[in-house]
Amino acid sequence: xxxxxxxxxxxxxxxxxxxxxxxxxxxxxxxxxxxxxxxxxxxxxxxxxxxxxxxxxxxxxxxxxxxxxxxxxxxxxx
Amino acid sequence: xxxxxxxxxxxxxxxxxxxxxxxxxxxxxxxxxxxxxxxxxxxxxxxxxxxxxxxxxxxxxxxxxxxxxxxxxxxxxxxxxxxxxxxxxxxxxxxxxxxxxxxxxxxxxxxxxxxxxxxxxxxxxxxxxxxxxxxxxxxxxxxxxxxxxx
Numbered sequence: 001x002x003x004x005x006x007x008x009x010x011x012x013x014x015x016x017x018x019x020x021x022x023x024x025x026x027x028x029x030x031x032x033x034x035x036x037x038x039x040x041x042x043x044x045x046x047x048x049x050x051x052x053x054x055x056x057x058x059x060x061x062x063x064x065x066x067x068x069x070x071x072x073x074x075x076x077x078x
Numbered sequence: 079x080x081x082x083x084x085x086x087x088x089x090x091x092x093x094x095x096x097x098x099x100x101x102x103x104x105x106x107x108x109x110x111x112x113x114x115x116x117x118x119x120x121x122x123x124x125x126x127x128x129x130x131x132x133x134x135x136x137x138x139x140x141x142x143x144x145x146x147x148x149x150x151x152x153x154x155x156x157x158x159x160x161x162x163x164x165x166x167x168x169x170x171x172x173x174x175x176x177x178x179x180x181x182x183x184x185x186x187x188x189x190x191x192x193x194x195x196x197x198x199x200x201x202x203x204x205x206x207x208x209x210x211x212x213x214x215x216x217x218x219x220x221x222x223x224x225x226x227x228x
Binding site for chain 2: 044
């Protein structure tokens with residue numbers, strides 16, 4: 001079974017520490033998911049839905065594109 | 079149940095590991111008894127119903143017992159099913175239903191060509207067993223980050 005690598009990266013871990021050393025459990029509680037889902041997202045093993053991504057960014061009090069990043073193809077090809 | 083284990087694995091993933099083990103062991107035991115029993119015996123005389131019922135019953139009892147233990151042992155905050163668990167469950171259902179369909183089609187074909195009841199029944203049984211094995215393995219892989227392209 002070939003996994004489809006996600007190109008979405010995130011800064012959740014750094015943002016948690018910036019937000020008063022918020023734990024994974026606290027973030028999970030605010031977003032309404034299990035701690036294992038937060039771990040999977042931080043490690044890039046799971047791409048959250050758009051709605052969950054917004055909820056994570058809101059819980060970390062940052063805009064969406066500060067929490068999640070997607071490579072700009074025009075930068076590498078241009 | 080160690081704390082390390084309950085912290086790294088969600089409750090639904092733990093349930094799935096029970097399913098991985100019970101489905102794999104059930105399939106190996108069933109085929110391990112059935113195939114040697116077919117050697118040198120006319121197919122219509124090969125006993126499989128009691129074997130299947132014992133394997134199925136044992137898997138259900140062991141699986142249910144393990145689920146009860148996990149439900150009690152898992153931390154409160156991980157005792158619910160979130161979006162990711164539901165998505166991964168769907169992947170397993172998709173894979174499992176393919177196996178059941180293949181088993182069903184094989185049984186239908188064998189029935190049309192008037193094959194022995196042994197072959198018709200076992201196409202369905204093996205279809206179900208493979209559905210359990212492949213669906214649980216695909217869920218386990220998805221939990222570890224190996225998402226199939228559906």
